[in-house]
Amino acid sequence: MGDALRVGIVGIGNISRQYLETLPRLPGVSLVAAADLDPARVVPDVRMLRPRELYAADDVDLVLNLTIPQAHAEVALSAIGAGKHVYGEKPLALSTSEGQEVLSAAAAAGVRVGCAPDTVLGTGTQTARRCLDEGAIGTPVAATAFMVTPGHERWHPDPEFYYRPGGGPLLDMGPYYLTALVTLLGPVRRVTGFASAPRASRVIGSGPRAGTEFPVEVATHVAGVLEHENGAITTLMMSFDVWAADLPRIEVYGTDGSLSVPDPNGFDGEVRRYEPGKEWQPVPASAGYRDAGRGTGVADLAAALATGTEHRASGAVAYHVLDVMESLLAAAELGQARDVASTCPRPAAVTAEQARY
Known part of the structure; x- marks a missing residue:
């Protein structure tokens, strides 16, 4: 290089x-x-x-x-x-x-x-991507994505920025899920949704400032529906207001089966596939950077510079994800569906042969 x-x-x-x-x-x-x-x-x-x-x-x-x-x-x-x-x-x-x-x-x-996020370059999302590209569940028709937690103030010593503009569950955690969905299913063309902020303030739960109360300035529970350019429809829920739930992280549903995708906030995790008439079965890791960590996207960019190719965790993808989130919040405020003005290329897959580290 x-x-x-x-x-x-x-x-x-x-x-x-x-x-x-x-x-x-x-x-x-x-x-x-x-x-x-x-x-x-x-x-x-x-x-x-x-x-x-x-x-x-x-x-x-x-x-x-x-x-x-x-x-x-x-x-x-x-x-x-x-x-x-x-x-x-x-x-x-x-x-x-x-x-x-x-x-x-x-x-x-x-x-x-x-x-970021470059978590989608790991074996979890990339193995799921390979399954979809190879037609393992037929044509994708729908997906679900859930991220629920009581809020980051329980563990973060300075959590205020999570509850200011630029924060909230959608802008904080949504990029992991939406970048994974764009990687798996491609860009989004239209959204609709609802949002709320049930609590006007939060209390820091750990560190030297524990007990400090601070205001909530953004929506802390967001639910939406995304229409991808390929016709697939995703149901999304991002929340800082749920104590516990028994929900998948991401699932993709196709004409010939279903796919369970691991937590997009991590690089690996087990992918599972369901075929009609059979039980859910694990899919061995078969694509993506192995033993990856935060910063893998920097190395992917360095390799792309050296070879004159496009890097995967790109500004174009991040901009489209930001546009989707902004459009979803606008749809929630206006009470109507919104077209997403931007698009982006579906990032290139990371094959097992390409993943040298």
Whole structure:
């Protein structure tokens, strides 16, 4: 692959720990610097800079944007303005207008934009994708996707951003499920749905600020129906208001059977297939990056740069997912179906032969 893609991280928060565990073992990637607004946050054995110094650093090729959602577009635009590629945590931005600004700036600068989640590149979603591509359940006609929890304030020491614009169950967890659905079934053309916020405030449940009450500014329960461009219809529920439920993560229903897809917030997990007249059967992992972790999408982008191909966890997919979420919330507010203005290519599959790590 030639020289490694030199990466600088901006934002040393909770999620950075997972990236820091993965990046050292990925091919074609080298972590060279890190930055955070809080000088007390450091990465051992990595050169620490101020954010503006990192953007300007000659030995940084890509900025890994691990800031809170409210800063995603600002950091991405700063990095792009300095001529760097960008790979960011989800969502791409707080709105499609911000997201389009990021993509337009990158196109003008001739740099790439990647965006989480890259969990869909692991063996779980990719094995399910292979089943669908090979016709294992016939023609897909419908799917379901459920993510329910009582809320992140129970475990996160600083959970307020989950309940501000850019947060909520849809924008926080929805990207995992919607990116998986786009990977499996392709882009979405129309949505409808409902949303609510049953509680006006929440209380931090752990850490030094436990007991602190804070306001809820976004919908915390969202239910919707998505019509994919291929005609398949997905029923979706994302909630921070459910204590317990016995629901699948993602299931796809076809003319010749059904497919159970593991948690899209993870990289692996068991895929199961149902054939009429038979019991559910496990499907051996047969595609996707094995032993993947957060940051695999950065390595996929590095490999794509080296070969002149398209990276899979792309800004185009992230923008479409953001558009779907924004359209769903607008449909809930207006009480009517909404067309999704954007589309995107269905990302290329990760075959077992391509998955070198």
